[in-house]
Amino acid sequence: MSFVPGQPVTAVVQRIEIQKLRQNDHLILGFSIGGGIDQDPGQNPFSEDKTDKGIYVTRVSEGGPAELAGLQIGDKIMQVNGWDMTMVTHDQARKRLTKKNEQVVRLLVTRKSLEDAVRHSMSNYPK
């Protein structure tokens, strides 16, 4: 899921819609993110390519909105509500996810198993 500079990034993504939960006048989504272009990509345990500076889901809290919506740990977030997440700093990502006036966030996430599933299903079809 790394990128080649100058070439468009392609990925198989899953659309996940999370309803924010109100908790003590915070709106929480129930997961944690890591990564960003200002972070050290080598320490990311979930990325396949250790130069990938994208935003990854590092923790999903039990029974939270994210888990209910089907977000899994290790997912890479590609878009949030239409905003790109592949080339943002950590703080920008956090801000995009925690906008106070939004009740719903629609994420496009990708993971390795999606890629494998598509390839597997494509190979089964005769050309």
Place this chain on the structure above:
Amino acid sequence: MDNESTYSGYSYKSSHSRSSRKHRERRDRHRSKSRDSSVRGDKSVTIQAPGEPLLDAESTRGDDRDDNWGETTTVVTGTSVDSISNEDLTRVSKDLEESSPLECRRFLGPALGAVLGLFALITPLAFLALPQLLWRDALDPCATPCEGLYVSLAFKLLVLLISTWALFLRPPRATLPRFFVFRCLLLALVFLFVASYWLFYGVRVLEPRERDYRGIVGYAASLVDALLFIQYLALVLLEVRHLQPAFCLKVVRNTDGASHFYNVGHLSIQRAAVWVLEQYYSDFPVYNPALLNLPKSILSRKISGFKVYNLGEDNSTNNSTGQSRAMIAAAARRRDNSHNEYYYEEAELDRRIRKRKARLVVAVEEAFTHIKRLQDNEPATSSPKRPREVMDPREAAQAIFAPMARAMQKYLRTTRQQPYHSMESIINHLQFCITHNMTPKAFLERYLTPGPTLQYQKENSRGRQWTLVSEEPVTAALRQGLVFSLRRLDFSLVVTVTNLPFLRLGEEFIDPKSHKFVMRLQSETSV
């Protein structure tokens, strides 16, 4: 007769006669045929006057002595002269006449060396003086060139004299078991030079009554040059060559495992041994035999073993090793709690030592507050109400010793140091500390840590007897993997030689502008 034998010269004068060495070797060979490179039988002779310590101050036997000098005022003696061990008996019954040659052996070498040196120095002057004395009238007159040569000769002789004094006229520090190869080489060289110069002189100058005085003076000057060069050679061989480190010696004391590492250069085994011993006296903590053993209560439980029965075996002789091995294996498998006892015993001892140390420190601090130094501008008597008597350091030391004596005695007894410190020595040390304005902590540093062996030596000009035990001849040079040991009466030092590694030093240039940094973050934010 003292119980210590002698050390004789290690590196003192270069110019020593080869003949003295030969004499010494011949005498050594006659003395004991069984002597080879390892000096096995060379123990010191001990003839004791009653009341003197049986062994020298370094090796101590028996720590049940009367040291109640805290309570009473008896002065403690070093050891108690009660039992003579087997080793002492064998030593006493040895050849008694070994002692007297050993005594003057120490000075024999230097004396003969001095003779040869003096002879070598006088020779050029003799070369100059003899023609003048014998056939003065027949000599060719030679004014200015000769005087120039005289001046140069005089200065070279002066330099020779001064450097001989600086380099070689030192009191010897050690006696080596075998002769010192380099020194003998140099002695032989000097002897050869001087002899051949005399030979030439005798044949070519004295016989035909040579008239060219300038030539004779030049000849004498060349002898002085040759002597200077020999001295340069001596300097390099004896003093300089072994300075560059080439080997690392590991020195381990076999009784308690105290060890040190030293770097030395290219030396022979005997010279390295002397060098190690010099470092030993100032680096190693003093050997205290009382600190060695585990308390008997812990070890005695291992004695009870298993009885092994032979069933149906005829020959029991070759089964003994099997038996003992079986017993050892069984003993090892048995559940053994002696390590527990050892641990608690150690903890208890530590606690006791710390408690006594605390009491000692407090007592000493308090004692030191009782006196203060009298400044010059202070009147001796401040007021008629409190007249102060002026004391010298000795009296001041004795005055403040009494309150701390008991705490000191208890502490020394707990740390098993009481053989090394008598009441007299403590008062002396106290006087010394008071004189030099030392704090109580400085006074106590001598007692709180066991110092190097040199600190406990009495002033003794007889020297210490060490035995060099080695499988190689002791004049062989050091090399990797060599092991030799230096034995004393009740402990020994085992020395292992390893090469210093060959270093390949590379270089790397760092541009000062290349030092740049970025932040390395890995934050995780929960949303």
